[in-house]
Amino acid sequence: MTPTLLEEEKVFKDPVHRYIHVRYKTIWDLIDTPEFQRLRRIRQLGTTMFTFHGAEHSRFNHSLGVYEIMRRIVTKLEVLTEEERLLCLCSALLHDVGHGPFSHTFEKVFKTDHEEWTRRIIEGETEIRRVLSEVSADFPKKVSEVIGKTYPNKMIVSLISSQIDADRMDYLLRDAYYTGVNYGNFDIERILRLMRPAEEQIAIKYSGMHAVEDYIVSRYQMYWQVYFHPVTRSAEVILKKLFQRAKLLYDCNYHFRIFPEPLVPFFKDGPAKLRQYLDLDEATVIYYIREWKREEDTILSDLAERFMNRRLFKYIQYQPLDYLMWTDLQGLFEDAGLDPAYYLEFDSPSDLPYDFYRSGEEEEERLPILLLMPDGSLEELSRKSDIVQSISGKRRFDHKLYFPEDRITDEIRKRLGVN
Amino acid sequence: MLTEHAKVLYLLDTLGEIVGRKKLQKMVYISQKLKFDFNQRFQFHFYGPYSEELTVMTEELCELGFIEENQQDKGNYSVYQYAITEKGRDFLHHVHVNLGNILPIASKLNDSSSRFLELLSTVFYFEQLSREEVEEKIFTLKAKSNYSHGEISEAYRWLQELRQSC
Structure with missing residues (x-):
């Protein structure tokens, strides 16, 4: 099979990689599918925008970025056939196609799994599957297996999913760029230049070790400074409580002012249909949250107002060994008329x-x-690098309690130890 | 608070100990597939279904002193042994855990080898595929483990038995 090429190469401007080059018709067609275009309406970092206002970039940006890094990798890998190159590129482009709105929180509350949706989008009745099937009948399945890490060629899987892969390299650089922090930067050009095939994965030439060290340290810094930022987590907590409250109200036959039809398949316990999932994006979810501000249910309206206007919960460091404090707080919140569940x-x-x-x-x-x-x-790596050795395998434990500071009583304040 | 952690603690309290990180991972995954209320996300990894969330929870439980992790030297490799501590038991008295009648199944899984649980969890993972496709997956993705047709048949027999007993 020889993949069809476009008459001339197309390029997208990109703030992180400067240009994204497209030569294969399949890639061009995939980008144009409704399922891929939907990613424009799903932010890469969910609620991080509440902390870093620049973090409005979408999964569409990131997916193109992963594709571009993969393109640079496979161009140099002579061990791959032409079809395998296309397989790597399609997998890179589509690896996040199953993400939904505010994925992390949404999946936790409604018990869905974006990887399962990715598989269903690639192998189900979609435009994406139609485009991939033009390569060969079993090509959609192959792409799905690479993304699901069950494809037999482990080297190909490792390019999209390993400890140094196209996905991680793009999101670190991109998230650093859009949040405006300096931590996520590393010399990607050097890493790509020094990648070599080795056994069932990629190795980096020893002379590139310092660039890899930077990449590992970037991961560490980005996690604590951006991904696990307590303000972002606070917004996630409110979103989670909102989803939980809306679901409970639906289960209790509550009469919503505007019936949240697109969310109903997820409020129910049964599996949602592919079309229903694809119809959902962050614009839809935000529309309903905005409407919920005017609901009669005071918990739902309060949480919605907090989310829309960034009146987030405050937090304190908490040592879970003091679990009696947790029990006390539950009682104190109830006494104050605040449902601790929310x-x-x-x-x-x-x-x-x-x-x-x-x-x-x-x-x-x-x-x-x-x-x-x-x-x-x-x-x-850690046997040769003291820097990597020093942070490899070491956890930092950071537990917090979140609560609405504007509504707590003096007794709660005292128990929490806040002024 | 720590409700998912408490379920892992409960499992350890019920069983006494679990030997091997891999065994703990596969036991929780298989229990989840059998509809016991574990909510960690699993993805397919080197040894089959694996949850980073579960790994971090286990580390947090160690850090809190609720479980003990001991490294057992097995000659050319080592495995980790997990057991609940008194502090962990005290905590468990303060939380409500409902894992139904998990004991018989958890004990059965705990008594089998990590190698077999790796195979069994892989069969669960690919349950929607045909037997032929599953065998092909096992022979290609787990070529180094060298599983036999007999072991795969045994895994299928377990899968059916476990499903029936739930």
């Missing part, structure tokens, strides 16, 4: 796991990053 939340990093670098010791499920040494041997 106005008190405990948050820990396990809710948003940080995939810190792991060296691949026994029973670990991740392939380590390998360095290709001058004598041709392969060495695991």
